[in-house]
Amino acid sequence: MLERLQKILSQAGVASRREAEGMITAGRVAVNGAVVTELGSKADPNRDRITLDGRPVRLAEERLYILLNKPVGYVTTMKDPQGRPIVTSLLKGVKERVFPVGRLDYNTEGLLLLTNDGEWANTLAHPRHEVDKEYLVRVRGSVSPEQVRRLAEGVDLEEGRTAPARVHVVRESENNTWLSVTIHEGRYRQVRRMCEAVSLSVVRLKRSRYGSVEIGKLRPGEYRLLTADEVARLRREGGSPAERGAKAPGR
Ligand code: URA
Numbered sequence: 001m002l003e004r005l006q007k008i009l010s011q012a013g014v015a016s017r018r019e020a021e022g023m024i025t026a027g028r029v030a031v032n033g034a035v036v037t038e039l040g041s042k043a044d045p046n047r048d049r050i051t052l053d054g055r056p057v058r059l060a061e062e063r064l065y066i067l068l069n070k071p072v073g074y075v076t077t078m079k080d081p082q083g084r085p086i087v088t089s090l091l092k093g094v095k096e097r098v099f100p101v102g103r104l105d106y107n108t109e110g111l112l113l114l115t116n117d118g119e120w121a122n123t124l125a126h127p128r129h130e131v132d133k134e135y136l137v138r139v140r141g142s143v144s145p146e147q148v149r150r151l152a153e154g155v156d157l158e159e160g161r162t163a164p165a166r167v168h169v170v171r172e173s174e175n176n177t178w179l180s181v182t183i184h185e186g187r188y189r190q191v192r193r194m195c196e197a198v199s200l201s202v203v204r205l206k207r208s209r210y211g212s213v214e215i216g217k218l219r220p221g222e223y224r225l226l227t228a229d230e231v232a233r234l235r236r237e238g239g240s241p242a243e244r245g246a247k248a249p250g251r
Pocket of ligand 1: 103105108120188189191192193205
């Protein structure tokens with residue numbers, strides 16, 4: 001199949017798409033021995049011989065699926081203008097260029113998936129696809145049944161009401177309450193803003209589950225590869241509702 005050269009290069013993990021464009025216009029990329037400098041140019045990654053600086057571009061990149069326990073104090077973007085630490089710097093020993101599936105705030109910790117499989121990531125992060133995400137939220141003081149009910153039913157945020165959530169109190173101490181909040185949307189700072197909307201002050205926020213995959217015993221900063229079974233399960237869970245229905249047992 002013909003694909004744009006910059007896409008082929010970025011999928012091969014050689015560079016970002018933008019950087020790949022620079023390589024092309026600089027005359028560093030050749031297809032079947034002929035230098036190509038035009039940005040719209042296409043090639044067939046399976047049939048054409050693509051080289052960068054005369055060296056063949058390795059196309060069959062291994063797909064990697066990583067579960068990281070993100071510590072507080074890291075950004076999930078690939079670059080930070082403020083120079084804050086970036087989550088991928090925690091993946092010592094991972095040579096492939098992986099990127100986070102969705103995002104977690106700088107101050108949020110817990111389960112973050114990273115991969116170099118763009119298609120898998122898009123399926124999961126797609127807002128219509130409704131993968132459950134569970135968060136443990138420590139809030140100041142106590143939480144009333146009314147506050148739990150409002151969070152669960154949906155609260156009005158600037159851009160509209162949140163979808164119903166599953167919410168329950170996990171633990172109470174003298175000064176704090178731990179809530180479990182399960183949502184399937186992924187709006188910007190959603191859990192924090194939901195809590196603010198019902199006058200709860202968040203002291204700590206940790207994602208503990210993504211679909212059927214749990215964070216388990218990983219300590220902050222530790223990571224592991226997902227098993228093949230987890231990768232396949234998440235792919236199913238992230239499928240569109242029609243796909244999930246079609247694959248459900250007994251249908
Ligand atoms: N909700 C938030 O408020 N922050 C996150 O990082 C994730 C969900």
